[in-house]
Amino acid sequence: MSDPKIEGYVLKPGFRGMAEDTGSDQTMFKGVHWGKAMMWIFLLSDTFIFSCFLISYMKGRGSTLIDWPNASEVFGLHVFGVEVPLLLIAIMTFVLITSSGTMALAVKYGYEKNRKMCGWLILATAIGGLTFVGMQAFEWSKLIHEGVRPWENPFGAPQFGSFFFMITGFHGTHVSIGVIFLFIYAYKTFKGHYDEGKRGWFTSMKGDYVEIEILGLYWHFVDLVWVFIFAFFYLW
Amino acid sequence: MNETTKQEQTTTHKIGIYLWIWGLLFVLSFFSYMVDWYQFQGMLRWSLILVFMFLKAGLIMAFFMHLYWERYALVNVLLWPMTAIACFIFLMVAEFEYTVFTRLFYFVVGG
Numbered sequence: 001m002s003d004p005k006i007e008g009y010v011l012k013p014g015f016r017g018m019a020e021d022t023g024s025d026q027t028m029f030k031g032v033h034w035g036k037a038m039m040w041i042f043l044l045s046d047t048f049i050f051s052c053f054l055i056s057y058m059k060g061r062g063s064t065l066i067d068w069p070n071a072s073e074v075f076g077l078h079v080f081g082v083e084v085p086l087l088l089i090a091i092m093t094f095v096l097i098t099s100s101g102t103m104a105l106a107v108k109y110g111y112e113k114n115r116k117m118c119g120w121l122i123l124a125t126a127i128g129g130l131t132f133v134g135m136q137a138f139e140w141s142k143l144i145h146e147g148v149r150p151w152e153n154p155f156g157a158p159q160f161g162s163f164f165f166m167i168t169g170f171h172g173t174h175v176s177i178g179v180i181f182l183f184i185y186a187y188k189t190f191k192g193h194y195d196e197g198k199r200g201w202f203t204s205m206k207g208d209y210v211e212i213e214i215l216g217l218y219w220h221f222v223d224l225v226w227v228f229i230f231a232f233f234y235l236w
Numbered sequence: 237m238n239e240t241t242k243q244e245q246t247t248t249h250k251i252g253i254y255l256w257i258w259g260l261l262f263v264l265s266f267f268s269y270m271v272d273w274y275q276f277q278g279m280l281r282w283s284l285i286l287v288f289m290f291l292k293a294g295l296i297m298a299f300f301m302h303l304y305w306e307r308y309a310l311v312n313v314l315l316w317p318m319t320a321i322a323c324f325i326f327l328m329v330a331e332f333e334y335t336v337f338t339r340l341f342y343f344v345v346g347g
Contacts, residue, residue, distance in 0.1 A: 011307070014308060015308060017309070018307070018308035018309045018312060021307060021308075021309035022309055028309055029307070029309055029310050030307060031307065032307070032310055037310070040310065040313075040314055044314055047317075047318075047321075048317075048321070051321045051324070055324055055328050056328075058325070058328060058329075058332070059328045059331060059332045059335075060332075062329070062332035062333070062335075062336065063331075063335035063336050063339070064336075065339055065340065065343065072272050085272055085273065086269065086272050093265050093269070094262070097258075097261045100258075100261070101257075101261070101300075104254045104257075104258070104299075104300045105254055108248055108249065108251065108254060111248040112248055213302070216300075216301075217301055220296055220297075220301045221301075223296060223300075224293055224296050224297065224301075227289055227293050227296070228289065228293070231268065231285050231286070231289035234272075235268060235271060235272055236282070236285060
C-alpha cells in the first residue's frame with residue numbers, strides 16, 4: 001500500500017516495514033485514514049471494557065459454591081410442543097453474522113463507488129441489527145418475567161442475573177448505537193454524500209466511502225464481541 | 237493511471253473471499269451450536285467452544301475487518317495489548333481459585 005502523503009517513499013513489507021513505519025518520525029499508520037486508525041484505537045479500548053466484564057463474570061462464576069444456572073435450559077424456547085435448547089440465542093447469532101456479512105459487502109461496494117448497492121446493503125445491515133435488538137428485548141422480558149433479577153433468580157447462583165444484564169445489556173447498547181448510525185449512513189449513502197464529498201456534521205472532513213469502512217469496523221466489532229459472549233456466557 | 241489501479245487493488249477485494257468467509261462463519265456458528273445440542277461435557281466441550289470461538293474471531297478480524305491486508309504497524313499495535321488481557325485472566329483464575337478454596341474451607345471446617 002502506498003501512502004499518498006509521502007512522495008517517493010517506498011514502504012517496506014513485514015516487520016522491517018513495521019520498524020521503519022514506527023521509527024520514521026512521521027505518520028505511523030501509513031496509508032491508513034486517520035478516522036480508521038482512531039476507530040481501531042477506540043475498538044481497542046472497548047475490547048478492554050468487554051474483557052473486564054467477561055473476566056469479572058469468570059471470577060464470579062468460578063468463586064461461587066452454588067450451581068450456576070444451566071444456560072441451555074434457561075435460554076431454551078418451547079416451540080411446537082418441543083423444548084429446543086438455546087434456540088433464541090442461536091437465531092440471534094445467525095442474524096448478527098448475516099448483518100456482518102452484508103456490512104462487509106457494503107464496504108466493498110462502497111469502495112467500488114456502487115452507491116445503490118452499498119446503500120441497500122447498509123440498510124439490510126441496519127435491519128439485521130434491529131432484529132437482533134428486538135430479539136434481545138424479548139429475551140430480557142422473558143427472563144424478567146421468570147423472575148431473574150440482578151440479585152436473585154430461580155435457576156441457581158444469584159450472580160447470574162447481574163452478569164447477564166450487565167454483559168448483554170452493554171453489548172445490546174453497542175448494537176443499538178450501531179443501528180442508529182447504520183440508518184444515518186444508509187441515508188447519507190443514498191443521498192450521495194460520499195460521491196459528492198459532502199462534509200459531515202461535526203467535522204470538516206469531506207465525505208468519502210472510507211467512512212463506510214470505519215462504520216463497518218465498528219459493526220464487525222459488535223459481532224466479534226458477540227462471538228465471545230456466545231461462547232463464554234451461553235455455551236460454557 | 238498506474239497509481240490508481242494500484243490503489244484499487246489494495247482497497248477492494250474480490251466478492252468471493254467475503255462470501256467464503258461469510259459461509260465459514262455460518263458453518264462454525266452451526267458447529268458451536270451443535271456443541272450445546274449434543275450436550276458434550278468436560279474438556280471436549282470447553283476445547284470445542286474455544287476452537288470455534290477463536291476461528292470465528294480470527295476470520296472476522298482478518299477478512300471482514302481487513303487486518304490481513306493492513307500494515308504490521310497497525311496490526312501489532314492492536315494485537316499486542318491482548319497479552320495484557322491474557323495476564324489479567326491468569327491473575328483472576330488464581331484469585332477465584334483462592335476464593336473458592338477459602339469458602340469451601342470455612343463452610344466445611346466452620347472457621
